[in-house]
Amino acid sequence: MALLxxxxxxxxxxxxxxxxxxxxxxxxxHGMGLLQAETPGEIRRSVWKLALPxxxxxxxMMLVQLFDMIQVGxxxxxxxxxxxLAAQPTMLIFSVFxxxxxxxxxxVARAAGAGDRxxxxxxxxxxxxxxxxxxxxxTTIGIPASGSIIRLMGAEADTIGPGTAYMRIIFADTVFTxxxxxxxxxxxxAGDMVTPMISNMVANVVNLFGNWVLINGNLGFPRLEVAGAxxxxxxxxxxxxxxTFDAVxxxxxxxxxxxxxxxxxxxxxxxxxxxxxxxxxIEQLVMRAGTLLFARLIAGFxxxxxxxxxxxxxLESLTLVPVMAFQMATTTLVGQGLGAEKPELSEKVTNxxxxxxxxxxxxxxxxxxxxxxxxFYIFTDDPDVISMxxxxxxxxxxxxxxxxxxxxxxxxxxxAGDxxYAMYVSTVGTWGVRLLVGYLLADVLGLALVxxxxxVVLDMVVRMFFALKRFFxxxxxxxxxxxxxx
Numbered sequence: 251m252a253l254l255x256x257x258x259x260x261x262x263x264x265x266x267x268x269x270x271x272x273x274x275x276x277x278x279x280h281g282m283g284l285l286q287a288e289t290p291g292e293i294r295r296s297v298w299k300l301a302l303p304x305x306x307x308x309x310x311m312m313l314v315q316l317f318d319m320i321q322v323g324x325x326x327x328x329x330x331x332x333x334x335l336a337a338q339p340t341m342l343i344f345s346v347f348x349x350x351x352x353x354x355x356x357x358v359a360r361a362a363g364a365g366d367r368x369x370x371x372x373x374x375x376x377x378x379x380x381x382x383x384x385x386x387x388x389t390t391i392g393i394p395a396s397g398s399i400i401r402l403m404g405a406e407a408d409t410i411g412p413g414t415a416y417m418r419i420i421f422a423d424t425v426f427t428x429x430x431x432x433x434x435x436x437x438x439x440a441g442d443m444v445t446p447m448i449s450n451m452v453a454n455v456v457n458l459f460g461n462w463v464l465i466n467g468n469l470g471f472p473r474l475e476v477a478g479a480x481x482x483x484x485x486x487x488x489x490x491x492x493x494t495f496d497a498v499x500x501x502x503x504x505x506x507x508x509x510x511x512x513x514x515x516x517x518x519x520x521x522x523x524x525x526x527x528x529x530x531x532i533e534q535l536v537m538r539a540g541t542l543l544f545a546r547l548i549a550g551f552x553x554x555x556x557x558x559x560x561x562x563x564x565l566e567s568l569t570l571v572p573v574m575a576f577q578m579a580t581t582t583l584v585g586q587g588l589g590a591e592k593p594e595l596s597e598k599v600t601n602x603x604x605x606x607x608x609x610x611x612x613x614x615x616x617x618x619x620x621x622x623x624x625x626f627y628i629f630t631d632d633p634d635v636i637s638m639x640x641x642x643x644x645x646x647x648x649x650x651x652x653x654x655x656x657x658x659x660x661x662x663x664x665x666a667g668d669x670x671y672a673m674y675v676s677t678v679g680t681w682g683v684r685l686l687v688g689y690l691l692a693d694v695l696g697l698a699l700v701x702x703x704x705x706v707v708l709d710m711v712v713r714m715f716f717a718l719k720r721f722f723x724x725x726x727x728x729x730x731x732x733x734x735x736x
Contacts, residue, residue: 293595293602297579301606303443305575307450312568319564321461322479323629327557330629332413332476334560335403335549336396338542340420343388345534347428350377351435353527356667358439358505359582363589367504374436374498375507376519381432385425392421403542404549412476419477423484430491433498438582440504442497449493457486526667533673540680544688544702551698554632558639559699561629565622566646569614573654576607577661584665593727600662600721604655611654619647642703649707652714659717668726675716684709 322329354377361370396417400410434446460482467473474481498507548559580603587596623640630636663672684705691701720726 352530359585360589363586419480
């Protein structure tokens, strides 16, 4: 079934309301009441219904990252820099899996809109097998290459050893990390935001406890410092994987897989996933590579400035929790609307999600502009790190309403399968603005961290402009029909 090559219909029906009662009941029980929404208020409630669990999930994830840094930060700025330098390349490598994550979410959402449970489960099985194979390959290559990668990142002598140890442990857990990514993506595509939220809540508790006992050696455990933080993170990801796998295996969700199912590779189905996912993967690679080089630029200013930058990056992640949640909800609902052959509903969803997201992020911007600098005292008592980071936080706060618009629009484009355009926008923003302008401002003009973060804001403005242009053109609604027949 080439879902991208033709519209999904059930028994020649033209609307999901004509699906079988059992399928329709399953759909309604998994966050897809959008298909019956008509008024702006009803659409906003559908957006909130999916966004709130995602917001809790992402918020907890980001808080745990912050607590990671707080706990690691007790060891000194060198530890913050070591984990930050290790995190950038591992995130770059994991970004290759976004091809399957984004493609899986989009196809499952389309299938859910049409009520096709069997196809949604097939997509999940195929993506799951592929990520496990790729994950094993990355583990095999990544562990021995960790030391070389850390050195290429420009690590100073005091961060090479701990950064290498951290990276090796993270690579060892790759299969569980990416397995959880794709299973959670399928569940979200079907409108089930609750299961991924629960899995991350439990995993976060495991991570926090693991940090406490392993970083400084509490309760009789050995003091492992940065390596202890990596072990706690890896264990938490294993727990998250176990919970999401159990959810799809127990067959009480719209998505279900079993060990008794056929796992034979289906080239046509994988092609459908990759048609959407490869541009998304390239987008992530471009962004992560740009972020890595951006971090390398900052690392050239010394350990203290990179520590300030890394704290600011983690605080930025916290501020982006609401927009990530609205983006995820928009991706799911736009995909479901298009799968039900209601493109006008997908457009209304995007407009309402933008309004909500901008309102929320304006409030967050005011809060962080006024008080964000005080958050640095939680991570470090170094006055130089605090001073440099505080300026970055004020610049960051000014960009949040713009970021809110871009994230929602990017989510809509991904839900529609229009990932190529999103890839082009990210390439221009990351390399043409963030890196080039960041280098000119930070290095050539000598503005250092202030110049670098000014470029981050300009990057978001450029992305927002192009995303708005694409959305109002309406071309994203026709992406399915634009894919040629084989």
